[in-house]
Amino acid sequence: MKPYAFGVDIGGTSIKIGLAKTSGWLFETRKIGTPSDLSAESFLLSISEVIKQRIHARGLKAADFAGIGVGVPGPVDEKGVVHGCPNLGWSEVDVKGILSRALDIPVQVGNDANVAALGEMWQGGGKGFSNLVMVTLGTGVGGGVIVDQHIVCGQYGSAGEIGHLHVSDTESEPCGCSNFGCLEQYASATGIVRTASRLLCVHPDVPSILRKAAPLDAKIVCDGARAGDALATSAVESAMDQLGKALAMVSCVVDPEAYVIGGGVSLASDVLMPPLKKAYRRYAFPSSRHTAFKQAVLGNQAGIIGGIKLAVADAKGNKEK
Ligand SMILES: [Zn+2]
Structure with a gap:
């Protein structure tokens, strides 16, 4: 198992990004404002830039990451495609495809409430x-x-x-x-x-x-x-x-x-x-x-902790989406 994972919680007002060991130890959390004037693709690419910057700042590389688990406020299918997010003004968006191509790290995507439930199961x-x-x-x-x-x-x-x-x-x-x-x-x-x-x-x-x-x-x-x-x-x-x-x-x-x-x-x-x-x-x-x-x-950290669990479970070969 690669040693690190990211959990990302995308909300209507802020995006939270957590960096953790795959054991579950969350050691860095970033919160950024949700952009309101970007297309869905540009929005996701701006998140990937923050992730790349955090990887670089820690002296790590993409190959050190087991995965990235992302929670989004809308219905998500098994392929990581979101079918409409009213809070973000999105229609159908291939969140998994866009982020995994930008980062070269496996990405798993889930509905935010489901991902928070996974976080509470794991550590809450x-x-x-x-x-x-x-x-x-x-x-x-x-x-x-x-x-x-x-x-x-x-x-x-x-x-x-x-x-x-x-x-x-x-x-x-x-x-x-x-x-x-x-x-x-x-x-x-x-x-x-x-x-x-x-x-x-x-x-x-x-x-x-x-x-x-x-x-x-x-x-x-x-x-x-x-x-x-x-x-x-x-x-x-x-x-x-x-x-x-x-x-x-x-x-x-x-x-x-x-x-x-x-x-x-x-x-x-x-x-x-x-x-x-x-x-x-x-x-x-x-x-x-x-x-x-x-x-x-876990309060408002349930989403990022659940995202990390989603990434870790996928890396272990469990289809946890
Ligand atoms: Zn209703």
Whole structure:
């Protein structure tokens, strides 16, 4: 095994590049702004220039690298082609082809949520498990499915899109995906705030500390629930009921050993986990009722650590995409 690998996490606002030993020791992280005015190819070539510069600065050469694992915010197929990234303005882009030609190092590409799930399995909250589902609660709800230590990406790159499981037939507003009633409309940070705002309107006579908050955000709602505010508690329980129901359905398909919950909202896990576990156990198929729930621990480094794992596993001959 060659001694080094890069993990690259491409996001809508920044690109993180991690340089590690293939043993998993991450010893350098760079963060650069996401360019907004470049074509997809020029964008990727600018990343390859940073990588070449870091290799040179460390006195290394391309032949010292087992690989580069890249996470991108869109559906990725088995060939490393991304099929649309709305955050980056990309349509179909051969990320693997462009980067591997520019760098002469093997490149593996995955969806960012799947790659983060791989990172949490390797060195984070999912350490010790080979079958897990990671759920990221942020502006939206992301998901990553790992089976036998391999990312499941599906025929169209959309396996693990847990945020778009249909959980409500009565929703009147569209989700970002254009459907109505998706999980992320309720269980994301935005969804928790929306539910709290609706409850405040529906129950104008119920006193709540949330009425003084302007603007309302998910942290204020979770803090309110922790302080015993009835309306805030109701908003949190409603969100976690939808999430628990959705994960009970996920268990009927992949039956993971553990759910790893991450993202900004999960910092309030003391408030979220009890109603989430209660709801999950109410809806789950009996033999899946005791699936473990863990908190993600790698934060915004999960993507680069997962990228390194993707590169290392590929170098070992595992088809881990
Ligand atoms: Zn949706």
